[in-house]
Amino acid sequence: MHEQVVLLRRRLALTAAPLAGAAGASGAGLVADRVGLDVPLGLVALLGALLGVMAVRPVRLRIERWSTGPAGVLTGLTAALLLAAMLTLLGLSVLVPAVVTSTASYSVQMAPTRARVGQNLAVILGVSALSLGAHAGGLVDGVIGPTLASLLGATLLLFTLPTLVNTADGARRAERTARALDAERHEHVRELEHAARHDQLTGLLSRRGLAEPLDRAATGAAPAAQTAVLFIDLDGFKAVNDAFGHAAGDELLVAAARRLRRSVREDDVVARTGGDEFVVVMSALSDAHEAEATAERIRVAIARPFALAAGPAHLGASTGVVVTPTPRTAEALLAEADAAMYAAKRGRQGRARVGSG
Known part of the structure; x- marks a missing residue:
């Protein structure tokens, strides 16, 4: 009408x-x-x-x-x-x-x-x-x-x-x-989108920014191009905050994120999903050993002493690794990697140390 x-x-x-x-x-x-x-x-x-x-x-x-x-x-x-x-x-x-x-x-x-x-x-x-x-x-x-x-x-x-x-x-x-x-508006929108998808402290992807690449990798897994999800938790991070304060804790997170980024391949996806928890998504793997080797490099890198402004700090890294040769849901892979990380944390013998002793 x-x-x-x-x-x-x-x-x-x-x-x-x-x-x-x-x-x-x-x-x-x-x-x-x-x-x-x-x-x-x-x-x-x-x-x-x-x-x-x-x-x-x-x-x-x-x-x-x-x-x-x-x-x-x-x-x-x-x-x-x-x-x-x-x-x-x-x-x-x-x-x-x-x-x-x-x-x-x-x-x-x-x-x-x-x-x-x-x-x-x-x-x-x-x-x-x-x-x-x-x-x-x-x-x-x-x-x-x-x-x-x-x-x-x-x-x-x-x-x-x-x-x-x-x-x-x-x-x-x-x-x-x-x-x-118009250019200013587009730049502002781009900045807002970047802020929504990235962790403000470390510059890594945030949990929200991780969703899309994780889903793409999970659903695109194949026998000849496997997908791995690594869930990393920093052992002993709370002790740094208690001993040196939150500023030192932020400094430590930035340094740990930098080491984590250098321990993975250039095209791997790295995200900070909250607190002292990180996730790495690896695609196009020929076998599961590549993911395990990456997890070991991360543990070695995090275990090296950190020279903070407030003093030296020592951390460990508990890692959970899940590799799939077939398409999966992103939620299922992330939950399995999270569970594997907690299992690794329960099995750790040593304790993280703060300071030089």
């Missing part, structure tokens, strides 16, 4: 606008005829109807789209000629320079390039010369004499032509501002 109403409104507009344009032009023609001018009412009415069609919103929007492309000069020239012809036939050729300049300014606003400004300047001068020349040559009548009309027309050109350049300059500045604002 709504679409039918919209369609009806469009049809009414397409009918009413030409009629209104024709009626307005005919009325102006009758007035001109009353003051003694020879006006072809039929032609004036036709021009008014055409201008009315161009004012209808769907047509106007299409003309605007054309105005931004290579056909922009042609559409601007068409509109200028229609306006100039109607005004000239009504004896108002003196107004043509100002009216055509307004039309050209609108065209330049759609595409504010130097080339378009130059093209529209040529249109303004050419159409104004045709209109004033037709009056001066006696082809049409005018409300004022041809000499005075030419003088006033030239004066109007002097005052109105600078607006064309100013319009283009203003439109260019508006475009630059809009592009800058």
Whole structure:
């Protein structure tokens, strides 16, 4: 029902606008005829109807789209000629320079390039010369004499032509501002998306950022391209916080994340999922030994002493490893790796140490 109403409104507009344009032009023609001018009412009415069609919103929007492309000069020239012809036939050729300049300014606003400004300047001068020349040559009548009309027309050109350049300059500045604002908005969105997917402290992926690559790796597992999930928990991290404070704990997490990142392949996915827990996702493995070797490298790397600003600290790493040669759900792999990590933690004999002793 709504679409039918919209369609009806469009049809009414397409009918009413030409009629209104024709009626307005005919009325102006009758007035001109009353003051003694020879006006072809039929032609004036036709021009008014055409201008009315161009004012209808769907047509106007299409003309605007054309105005931004290579056909922009042609559409601007068409509109200028229609306006100039109607005004000239009504004896108002003196107004043509100002009216055509307004039309050209609108065209330049759609595409504010130097080339378009130059093209529209040529249109303004050419159409104004045709209109004033037709009056001066006696082809049409005018409300004022041809000499005075030419003088006033030239004066109007002097005052109105600078607006064309100013319009283009203003439109260019508006475009630059809009592009800058759009770039700033995109950068802000990118930063927000990055912050939502990454751990602010370590720069690794967060639990949310891990979801997509983990799901892709889990569902893409195959016998010749196996997927492994390593769940890592830092042993003794709480002791560092208790002994040195949270700032030292943050420093330790950043250092541990750096060592963890250096212990895996370049294309492996590394995430901090919370507290002192980390996850590594490995794809395209030929066998499970690669994952076990990576877990061992991580344990060795974490076991080396950390030189913190507050003093030396020692940690261990409990790792749970799950390898699958067939597609699995991400949740199942992560839960199994988590359980394997806790089993490894329960089986550890040593304790992590804080300080040099």
